Amino acid sequence: xxxxxxxxDMQQHLLAQxxxxxxxxxxxxNLCQKEGCLPGMQILAVGQEAVAVGIVAALEPNDIxxxxxxxxGHLLARGANPDALMAEIMGKVSGVGHGKAGTLHLSVxxxxxxxxxxxxxxxxxxxxxxxxAQQYCATGGVTAVFFGDGAAAEGSxxxxxxxxxxxxxxxxxxxxxxxxxxxQKPSQHCSTQDISxxxxxxxxxxxxxxxxxxxxxxxxxxxxxxxxxSGQGPALIEAKTYRMRGHGEKDRQHYVDKSExxxxxKLCPVARYRQKLLSGGVISETQLLKMExxxxxxxEAAVAFAEKSAYPPPESALSxxxxxxxxx
Amino acid sequence: xxxxxxxxxxxxxxxxxxxxxxRVFLAGEGVGVSIHQDPNMPTHxxxxxxxxxxxxxxxxxxxAIAGLAVGASVMGLRPVVEIMFxxxxxxxxxxxxxxxGKLRYLSGGKSSFPLTVRVKAGIGFGxxxxxxxxxxxxxxxxxxxxxxxxxxxxDAKGLLLSAxxxxxPVIMVEDMMLYWMKGExxxxxxxxxxxxxxxxxxxxxxxxxxxxxxxxxxxxGVKALAAEGITCDIIDLRSLVPLDKACLLxxxxxxxxxxxxxxANRFCGYGAELAAIAAEEAxxxxxxxxxxxxxxxxxxxxxxxxxxxxxxxxxxxxAAIRAAIRG
Numbered sequence: 001x002x003x004x005x006x007x008x009d010m011q012q013h014l015l016a017q018x019x020x021x022x023x024x025x026x027x028x029x030n031l032c033q034k035e036g037c038l039p040g041m042q043i044l045a046v047g048q049e050a051v052a053v054g055i056v057a058a059l060e061p062n063d064i065x066x067x068x069x070x071x072x073g074h075l076l077a078r079g080a081n082p083d084a085l086m087a088e089i090m091g092k093v094s095g096v097g098h099g100k101a102g103t104l105h106l107s108v109x110x111x112x113x114x115x116x117x118x119x120x121x122x123x124x125x126x127x128x129x130x131x132x133a134q135q136y137c138a139t140g141g142v143t144a145v146f147f148g149d150g151a152a153a154e155g156s157x158x159x160x161x162x163x164x165x166x167x168x169x170x171x172x173x174x175x176x177x178x179x180x181x182x183x184q185k186p187s188q189h190c191s192t193q194d195i196s197x198x199x200x201x202x203x204x205x206x207x208x209x210x211x212x213x214x215x216x217x218x219x220x221x222x223x224x225x226x227x228x229x230s231g232q233g234p235a236l237i238e239a240k241t242y243r244m245r246g247h248g249e250k251d252r253q254h255y256v257d258k259s260e261x262x263x264x265x266k267l268c269p270v271a272r273y274r275q276k277l278l279s280g281g282v283i284s285e286t287q288l289l290k291m292e293x294x295x296x297x298x299x300e301a302a303v304a305f306a307e308k309s310a311y312p313p314p315e316s317a318l319s320x321x322x323x324x325x326x327x328x
Numbered sequence: 329x330x331x332x333x334x335x336x337x338x339x340x341x342x343x344x345x346x347x348x349x350x351r352v353f354l355a356g357e358g359v360g361v362s363i364h365q366d367p368n369m370p371t372h373x374x375x376x377x378x379x380x381x382x383x384x385x386x387x388x389x390x391x392a393i394a395g396l397a398v399g400a401s402v403m404g405l406r407p408v409v410e411i412m413f414x415x416x417x418x419x420x421x422x423x424x425x426x427x428x429g430k431l432r433y434l435s436g437g438k439s440s441f442p443l444t445v446r447v448k449a450g451i452g453f454g455x456x457x458x459x460x461x462x463x464x465x466x467x468x469x470x471x472x473x474x475x476x477x478x479x480x481x482x483d484a485k486g487l488l489l490s491a492x493x494x495x496x497p498v499i500m501v502e503d504m505m506l507y508w509m510k511g512e513x514x515x516x517x518x519x520x521x522x523x524x525x526x527x528x529x530x531x532x533x534x535x536x537x538x539x540x541x542x543x544x545x546x547x548x549g550v551k552a553l554a555a556e557g558i559t560c561d562i563i564d565l566r567s568l569v570p571l572d573k574a575c576l577l578x579x580x581x582x583x584x585x586x587x588x589x590x591x592a593n594r595f596c597g598y599g600a601e602l603a604a605i606a607a608e609e610a611x612x613x614x615x616x617x618x619x620x621x622x623x624x625x626x627x628x629x630x631x632x633x634x635x636x637x638x639x640x641x642x643x644x645x646x647a648a649i650r651a652a653i654r655g
Binding site for chain 1: 381384386387389391392394395396397398399400401402403404405407422423426427431432433434435436437438439440471472474495496
């Protein structure tokens with residue numbers, strides 16, 4: 001199907017967002033080398049930026065997103081404040097969860113990124129709840145939930161797809177098939193090599209897209225979100241992409257053929273789109289340099305903010321379990 | 329005041345909550361159309377009253393049911409979902425333990441999850457261990473989840489209303505054996521505060537703590553000792569999380585003895601926590617060994633005599649009280 005024309009300012013916006021996400025995560029890679037700077041394991045979506053940006057750009061402000069362990073791109077695309085994200089990643093009190101979430105459980109209710117779970121496959125049932133609330137209150141909103149090819153094997157995902165289709169919930173399932181679930185390839189963990197076909201099993205549209213082509217993702221997302229919003233029920237997008245950095249930053253990818261990584265590096269969604277906009281005259285070299293500089297400055301400012309923020313006092317760990325009054 | 333069964337009292341609470349607040353909806357397997365047509369079932373007749381938009385029969389999908397509650401509650405609704413039998417909560421446990429109980433904390437207190445999960449429980453109806461298995465210790469061990477368990481129609485109505493309008497996730501366990509038990513229930517909306525135990529009887533020799541259907545076993549056991557001149561404080565916990573520690577400790581300090589009664593397995597059961605709290609915080613007031621009356625470390629067996637063997641009995645409660653007093 002031919003793509004709907006995308007206005008130049010939207011094209012520039014898509015690229016700027018991908019650049020910001022890439023710079024943000026590259027900075028995290030860099031900070032991982034600094035002993036003691038980042039607690040826990042950093043799980044990055046380098047190479048998957050086009051999925052986050054293309055899907056989120058097609059949503060309205062009052063729509064909801066539900067994210068997973070590989071969340072930085074989703075949240076930045078949604079407009080989360082990079083300062084508060086970086087501070088949370090460092091475990092600082094000024095972070096989005098005041099230090100309690102850490103890098104793995106970042107949620108940002110201020111931008112309707114309401115829930116994030118690192119339990120693989122946990123997003124879809126909760127997203128069905130959010131979509132139910134949108135239907136129940138007739139808000140006109142849609143919920144989009146991101147999950148991976150690994151999560152596609154979880155029973156909770158199947159339960160959520162069945163319920164969402166049965167009740168015609170306004171829920172967009174976004175399967176980011178990044179070719180790896182831990183150290184297993186889809187051919188080793190998934191009964192089908194085309195996860196979008198699962199849509200048919202649940203009587204909803206299921207479409208696969210090149211997840212490294214932001215315009216393809218955006219175009220498909222707009223159509224699928226329109227379907228969800230129209231009251232016809234959920235839809236499934238499988239975005240085929242690649243996990244460039246391994247499961248987490250401590251993963252040396254010893255089980256991956258180098259040629260595979262080289263193959264996907266050539267399909268880098270950011271480089272591809274940069275080239276496309278340059279050659280199409282949508283953006284000039286000067287504008288591009290400015291865009292890069294702004295992204296770097298934004299990320300550096302976030303790091304500076306996070307570094308100068310304090311750690312939370314240890315005993316503040318006791319708060320926020322329940323709405324006050326707390327009961328120990 | 330009107331006399332009604334516990335099932336009807338729960339039904340009244342659900343009706344009031346739904347009439348008073350459009351944010352309240354029900355979901356679960358058979359909450360609308362049930363295989364049972366008994367007016368003592370808590371959701372009986374609600375579909376006719378409130379319609380299919382608010383009384384949602386679900387697929388047999390416990391993870392989706394609990395996930396629905398998590399996601400709908402953070403959006404501002406007040407979901408009341410049902411888990412048909414206590415052992416099936418294992419299928420919903422990721423949504424409850426890792427999400428309902430943790431997401432508020434992970435958000436740094438920004439998000440709230442005001443959901444209620446009604447869980448049907450009980451031992452003694454011959455269904456065996458995959459329909460009868462009290463797992464309250466699992467829930468109590470999971471931060472972020474409140475846990476209430478009524479033993480009378482009066483408390484059932486007041487606790488359910490408190491649960492539905494509580495700002496945090498509440499698991500409410502309902503002993504199915506008590507659905508038909510009648511009692512006086514006040515009219516209208518009233519709340520039993522979550523975290524408040526009830527002193528059912530006062531005595532001098534021992535503190536006996538129970539909740540749910542086990543309360544009646546405890547009462548019978550204490551009654552059997554009256555002839556021996558033994559009297560007891562009997563505490564109905566009503567709320568297991570948060571626990572009314574003040575009520576427990578003030579009674580134990582007075583009587584110097586503690587017997588805990590529950591139908592769940594003894595090993596790592598909820599009673600172990602009560603015993604530990606009494607030992608840590610009232611050690612110098614104790615005059616005898618703390619006793620637990622609970623089930624052996626076996627699944628609930630199917631055959632009626634085996635099932636009776638599994639459950640605490642009035643005789644075992646009386647024996648435990650005597651042992652606590654004997655020292």
